[in-house]
Amino acid sequence: MDELELLKKDWQKQERQLPKLSYDDIYKMLWKKSSSLVKWIFYICVAEFLFWIIISVLPIKGGEISGKGTNFITITDWVLQIIFFIVILYFGFQFYRNYKSISVTDSARDLMKKIIKTRKTVMQYVWFNVGLFALTMVVVLLEVLIFDPPQPLIERISTADSTLLAWLIVGVFFAFSIAFFGLLFWLFYRLLYGLLLKRLNENYRELEKLEV
């Protein structure tokens, strides 16, 4: 006889050796907390939404800039704020819809697909915020340099041996800081979601491979 048939026969005979939980044992489990992947993803995503909303509300935009640039700054700021909130609403809605569509009674493939989609929405949201944050920083910095340059810096640069080189150094320093924070961010997310979704991604890939 084929080994597999033998196995099947044996498998179906094993039932009496299985553990047996009582009604009360099972009843108690109903009130335990789930630690499922979806729950984790939900918490982390909500935390991300809140984090970026708080960042945007925090008054980090030192309001002392004066002079002819003020108008321009206010308008840019307003436009950015409006864009920001429209986009947040869009992402929030998408996230809610995707999250709600996750159902444990779907097929395994659909379930995984929906979880991945939910996470993707939030990743897009995060990258949008990172981009916007970087853009805001660049805009603010340019504004400061153009309209209200910090005198000590300007003096130092103009007294330097090579003005161009000094500016270049400032520029490179700035670019490096952005790249550094970008990298930190990327690493953080690789870790956060990489660990969380490693198994799911593997299994999803395996299922996808079946469908080619």
Add this chain to the structure above:
Amino acid sequence: MPTQLNKELEHKFVTELENNQNIVHKVCSLYTNDRDAHNDLFQEITIQLWKAYPKFRGDSKFSTWMYRVALNTAITLYRKSKKRVRTQDYDSVIFKVKANDYDDTEEQQLKLMYNAIKQLGDIEKALVFLYLEDKNYTEISETLGITEVNARVKMNRVKNKLRTILNP
């Protein structure tokens, strides 16, 4: 009143799960390697089943519905099994083969077989599990979300893989 209804629902659910708990235990022993993890996964599956229960319409059998939720939880939602070490010391209830039932070679073969299954990937395990549970290809394809043809193809591949693990 809702509380009364809830009580009835609870009672109905727990009774059905109690009667069908074998399915969940079998999934747990396939996907975990020690007793703690087994109980953990059992609990998570129970929670998922209970959360989904209000939407269970009864147009499929309770057990059929259970297969899907249990496997989904094991394959996708369960998180604590990250450190799935392949230890053989788990004297899992399922994998203990009774000595008297078989002659030595058969017993030996079965042991090898169960060990081989333990080494498969999550999806392959699910396929083998559904095969061992005598599910037809329609049900297998619906549970995993792949076409019937692909389920068939993949099943044959897994069977061959098991055979080669057994007879290298």
